[in-house]
C-alpha cells in the first residue's frame with residue numbers, strides 16, 4: 001500500500017482502559033509506524049518473519065464494515081433473507097467510476113450466515129445509488145436494533161460462551177453492550193418474531209462506568225428482556241449476589257453463574273485499524289499497567305462460577321501481558337480451572353494458538369528485556385519504581401497450562417481487527433492431575449499484590465444467613481477504571497447512587513388489575529413479577545416485568561449494595577388521554593412482545609397491509625379513513641389502548657413473511673400507531689422498500705434540496721451511537 005499524507009481520524013484505542021478513550025486523533029498515513037510497537041511485537045514473535053510485512057501492512061489499512069443481523073432468531077432470519085434475496089442481488093455487478101464494487105459477503109464462520117462484511121468507502125456509499133439505498137436500510141435497521149454494527153472479531157466471545165435460555169450469565173465489563181446484546185439474544189433463542197419468551201435464565205450486564213451503563217441500558221432496550229439486570233460495580237470486587245436457598249426463608253445461597261464473560265478493559269492495540277491514534281502513542285506500559293486489573297477481574301469471575309460453568313476471557317489487544325500472562329496467573333490462583341480446547345469450533349475462522357513464551361519490558365522504548373522477574377528486580381535501584389510483577393512473565397510451569405488453547409486473531413488472517421479469546425472451565429474432579437494441582441496451588445495471594453480484590457464479602461461458603469448482609473457502601477473506581485502500578489496513584493471515586501428503589505406490586509394492585517382486565521391477560525401472566533420504580537412503591541408511571549430469578553435477586557439483595565441500575569423490561573406506561581378520557585396504562589411497543597403470549601386472542605383486532613399503510617403514513621389518521629371492516633371495528637372500540645395484528649400473507653402492497661403485531665391508541669375520532677418514529681420508518685422500508693412515514697418523507701424532501709442547503713445527517717459509527725443514546729421513545733398521542 002502506498003503511503004501518503006492522507007489523514008485518518010480515529011478514536012484513541014483502549015477499551016475502557018485507564019487512559020480514557022474519547023480523544024480524537026488524526027494520524028497521517030506516513031505516521032502509521034511505531035518503533036516501540038515494532039520492536040516489542042518482533043520480540044514476542046507473535047508473527048513469523050515471512051508474514052510480518054503482510055501483518056504490518058494490514059494494520060495500516062482501514063477495517064471493512066461489518067455488521068450482524070441481531071434480534072431474536074426468527075426476526076434475524078427474516079431480516080437476513082431480505083439482505084440475501086433483495087439487497088445483495090441488487091449490489092452485484094455495480095460499477096462506480098468504472099470500477100466494480102464488491103457486494104456484501106457473509107462472514108464464513110458466523111453461525112447461520114447472520115454476519116456480513118463489505119468494503120466500500122464512505123463517499124461511495126453516499127453517491128452510488130444502490131449502495132446508498134443499502135446503507136439507508138442498514139442505518140434504519142440499526143436504529144431499531146435489528147442490525148448491530150460490530151467488529152467481526154468482537155462477535156466471537158459470546159459465540160464461545162454457548163449461552164442457553166436457562167443459563168445464569170454475567171457480562172462483567174459490558175458497556176457499550178454489543179456483546180451483551182448477543183448474550184441476550186442467546187437467552188431469548190426461543191422467541192418468535194412477534195413474541196418474547198420469558199427465559200428462565202438471567203443476564204447481569206455490569207460496568208464500572210456509570211455513564212456507560214446508561215449506554216448499556218439503551219442498547220439492551222432493543223431486545224426487551226424480563227431476564228436482564230444492569231449493575232454498576234467494579235467487576236474486580238463484584239459482591240456476592242444472594243438468592244433464596246432451601247426451604248427456610250431465613251437462608252440464602254450465593255448465586256453462582258453458568259456463563260461469565262470477562263471482556264476486560266485493555267490497551268486495545270488490536271483496534272489500531274480504526275483507532276489510528278494508537279500508532280503515535282503505543283508503548284509497552286499500556287498493557288503492563290492493565291495486567292493487574294485484568295487478573296483481578298478474571299479471578300473474581302472464577303470465584304463466582306458454578307462447577308459446570310464456563311468463562312470467556314477476551315481482549316482486543318495483541319499483547320501477551322494482557323492475554324496469556326493474565327490466564328497464567330488466574331490458572332495458578334485457581335488450578336481447578338483449565339483452558340478448554342475449542343480448536344474444532346468455527347473451523348472457517350482463521351486463528352493462531354496462544355503463546356507459551358513472551359518477554360515483558362518496563363522500558364518505554366521497548367528495547368531492554370529481562371528473561372526473568374528476578375533479573376528485572378535485580379536491575380532496579382532501591383529508588384526505582386517496581387512497575388512489573390512476577391505474573392507479567394511466563395510461569396515456570398507454562399508448559400502445563402495448555403496456553404496454546406487460547407485463540408489469537410491477527411488482522412491479516414482474514415481482514416479483521418486483532419483479538420484474543422480464552423475459554424475456561426472447571427476441571428472435572430476425576431481428572432488425573434486435578435488433586436495434584438490442587439495441592440500445589442498457590443493461594444489467591446498470587447493475585448497481583450498491590451491490587452488484590454477487595455471482596456465486599458468473602459464468598460467461600462455457598463450459603464449465607466440472611467442477617468449477615470449488612471449493607472455496605474461500595475467504593476467504586478472512577479470511570480476510567482482503577483489505576484495501575486504504571487499509572488500513578490490510585491484514584492477511587494465514590495459515586496452517588498441515586499436510583500429509585502424496586503418494589504414489586506401485589507398481584508391484586510388495582511392499576512395492575514385494570515391493565516390485566518383491559519387486555520384480557522390470561523392465567524399464567526406473571527402478575528406477581530411486576531415492579532415499579534419510585535420512592536413510594538406505587539404504580540405511578542411505568543410497570544416493569546421481571547422473571548422469577550430477577551425477582552428473587554431483588555428480593556434478597558439491597559439494590560444499592562449491588563448498584564442495580566435497571567431490572568426487567570418496561571411493559572406498561574401511563575398515557576394521558578387528553579380531553580377524550582381518563583389517563584390509563586397502555587402496553588408499550590417494546591413491552592408488547594413480552595405481554596402478547598398472555599393476551600386473549602379475541603381482544604386483538606386483525607386487518608391487512610392497507611390499514612398498516614395508512615397508520616404509517618400519518619400520525620393520527622381518522623377512523624373514517626380506513627376501509628371496512630376495520631373501520632367499523634375500530635369505531636366501535638373504546639378510547640384507549642388496543643392491539644392490531646396484520647397476519648402474514650400476500651397483499652396488494654407487500655408480502656408479509658410473518659405476522660406483525662402492534663399497539664395502537666384510539667382517540668375520539670382517530671387512531672395512532674404507538675411505536676416510535678424510527679421503528680415506523682424501518683417497518684415501512686422493510687414492507688414497501690421506501691419510507692412513507694411523515695418523518696421519512698420530510699427527510700427525503702430535505703435530501704432533494706440542493707447540497708448547500710442540507711444539514712449533514714449521514715450518521716456513521718460513533719455519531720450514530722450518540723444519536724442512539726439521545727433518542728427517546730417519543731410517542732405522539734392523538735389530540736383530536
Ligand SMILES: C[S@@+](CC[C@H](N)C(=O)[O-])C[C@H]1O[C@@H](n2cnc3c(N)ncnc32)[C@H](O)[C@@H]1O
Pocket residue numbers: 015016017154172173174175176177178179180206207208209212233234235236263264265266293477479480481482
Ligand atoms: C472492552 S470494554 C467492554 C466492551 C463490551 N464488552 C462490548 O462488547 O460492548 C471494557 C469495559 O470495561 C469497563 N471497565 C473498566 N474497568 C472496569 C472494572 N473494574 N469493572 C467493570 N468494568 C470495568 C469499561 O468502562 C468498559 O466499558
